[in-house]
Amino acid sequence: MSAAPLDLLLLPTWLVPVEPAGVVLHDHGLGIRDGRIALLAPRAEALKHPALEVRELPGRLLTPGLVNAHGHAAMTLFRGLADDLPLMTWLQQHIWPAEAKWVDEDFIRDGTELAIAEQLKGGITCFSDMYFFPAAASELVHKSGIRAQITVPVLDFPIPGARDADEALRKGLELFDDLKHHPRLTVAFGPHAPYTVSDDKLENIRMLAEELDAGIHMHVQETAFEVQQSLEQHGVRPLARLARLGLLGPRFQAVHMTQVDDDDLALLADSNSSVIHCPESNLKLASGFCPVERLWQAGINVAIGTDGAASNNDLDLLGETRTAALLAKAVAGSATALDAHRALRMATLNGARALGLEAQIGSLEIGKSADLTAFDLSGLAQQPVYDPVSQLIYASGRSCVEHLWVAGKPLLESGRLTRLDEQRITANARAWGARIAGQA
Numbered sequence: 001m002s003a004a005p006l007d008l009l010l011l012p013t014w015l016v017p018v019e020p021a022g023v024v025l026h027d028h029g030l031g032i033r034d035g036r037i038a039l040l041a042p043r044a045e046a047l048k049h050p051a052l053e054v055r056e057l058p059g060r061l062l063t064p065g066l067v068n069a070h071g072h073a074a075m076t077l078f079r080g081l082a083d084d085l086p087l088m089t090w091l092q093q094h095i096w097p098a099e100a101k102w103v104d105e106d107f108i109r110d111g112t113e114l115a116i117a118e119q120l121k122g123g124i125t126c127f128s129d130m131y132f133f134p135a136a137a138s139e140l141v142h143k144s145g146i147r148a149q150i151t152v153p154v155l156d157f158p159i160p161g162a163r164d165a166d167e168a169l170r171k172g173l174e175l176f177d178d179l180k181h182h183p184r185l186t187v188a189f190g191p192h193a194p195y196t197v198s199d200d201k202l203e204n205i206r207m208l209a210e211e212l213d214a215g216i217h218m219h220v221q222e223t224a225f226e227v228q229q230s231l232e233q234h235g236v237r238p239l240a241r242l243a244r245l246g247l248l249g250p251r252f253q254a255v256h257m258t259q260v261d262d263d264d265l266a267l268l269a270d271s272n273s274s275v276i277h278c279p280e281s282n283l284k285l286a287s288g289f290c291p292v293e294r295l296w297q298a299g300i301n302v303a304i305g306t307d308g309a310a311s312n313n314d315l316d317l318l319g320e321t322r323t324a325a326l327l328a329k330a331v332a333g334s335a336t337a338l339d340a341h342r343a344l345r346m347a348t349l350n351g352a353r354a355l356g357l358e359a360q361i362g363s364l365e366i367g368k369s370a371d372l373t374a375f376d377l378s379g380l381a382q383q384p385v386y387d388p389v390s391q392l393i394y395a396s397g398r399s400c401v402e403h404l405w406v407a408g409k410p411l412l413e414s415g416r417l418t419r420l421d422e423q424r425i426t427a428n429a430r431a432w433g434a435r436i437a438g439q440a
């Protein structure tokens with residue numbers, strides 16, 4: 001037994017470590033010291049360890065914090081602006097013009113803060129962001145205490161914050177340098193999609209990502225139209241083109257992948273790339289269905305993301321995971337596809353792995369960062385509890401998120417944000433809505 005007392009000992013009714021897979025621990029304690037998980041033991045044994053604070057959590061389930069592996073945080077301010085449209089109409093006729101008109105650093109600060117607040121309240125301890133002015137977004141991550149992968153946006157045309165791809169990359173490299181020692185922030189490259197980034201830019205990104213050992217996060221094969229267009233323009237499917245350019249590998253994060261043929265499957269599996277599944281955005285934009293079960297059975301790491309609030313329209317990863325579990329069964333034609341335990345793994349450890357963070361977060365293991373979510377399963381509509389993971393995925397909404405810690409720091413206590421001002425954030429978002437609606 002270590003001489004130093006634990007900072008905090010949590011005593012939930014159920015504890016799901018995610019690794020090993022499928023395990024539910026009843027009446028166990030989890031101890032935190034210096035922001036890390038220092039103890040995992042049956043309750044009686046855990047109570048023998050001195051602790052500065054002991055917290056009973058009856059009727060609560062403790063899990064690793066949820067990882068939202070794909071989103072566009074500040075798009076919260078465009079929530080509901082252009083609904084019920086297919087991807088290219090939505091993007092080209094509504095979202096890109098709105099972004100050109102409204103997105104500046106203030107928009108990013110207010111929209112990202114709103115996204116962080118919404119995500120913390122929904123049990124998310126880590127998110128990936130692909131949006132403009134990444135340096136401004138990273139300031140909000142730093143201030144709020146959440147963990148994030150911030151990506152450097154690259155497109156062939158001018159974007160808010162960069163006149164061209166070279167400027168975006170130059171500013172991005174400064175961000176890599178500024179954040180290289182940050183304990184909760186990682187930076188990755190975010191080329192938007194195969195249809196908006198040319199070969200020379202992608203080759204440059206591959207070289208820089210190799211040098212920096214950085215992730216590459218990209219929308220890929222979101223629709224059948226995208227695949228068709230690539231066949232016409234490049235003679236190969238988008239994923240094959242990216243493979244030809246050397247982009248695939250363990251740090252490659254392919255977002256969406258609703259179109260998957262046998263060659264795609266082999267490319268993803270052989271390169272150890274991750275797929276990030278965004279089922280609600282794919283459903284709402286009628287983009288297609290990612291064959292999650294087929295990918296999983298091929299050994300491909302599949303994580304989950306909400307996408308932006310303009311195509312979802314929420315940042316509710318628990319709800320997204322439920323949708324993913326239900327949809328996987330329909331797509332596979334099998335009720336055994338993506339069971340509740342695997343769905344939770346997808347929302348935690350697989351997300352961590354996709355973002356290159358699996359050594360630090362994603363499961364409750366000694367030495368990992370104490371990034372945790374406590375869910376209240378004591379409500380009427382959650383009774384009786386045979387399997388808390390089944391209850392969480394199939395019978396609970398994000399309102400049951402009660403407490404949340406990142407690196408051992410409490411960021412949500414009894415449903416209340418500890419570091420962010422919910423009223424001010426809400427008022428700011430309303431003010432942006434009034435301005436945008438007034439001039440739309």
Ligand SMILES: CSC[C@H]1O[C@@H](n2cnc3c(O)ncnc32)[C@H](O)[C@@H]1O
Nearest residue numbers: 072095130131132153154192219308
């Ligand atoms: C590189 S900045 C992000 C860029 O992506 C746009 N976007 C948001 N959601 C999607 C999606 O599902 N597919 C393609 N592009 C999307 C966002 O509006 C920004 O312009």
Ligand SMILES: [Zn+2]
Nearest residue numbers: 071219307308
């Ligand atoms: Zn997206």
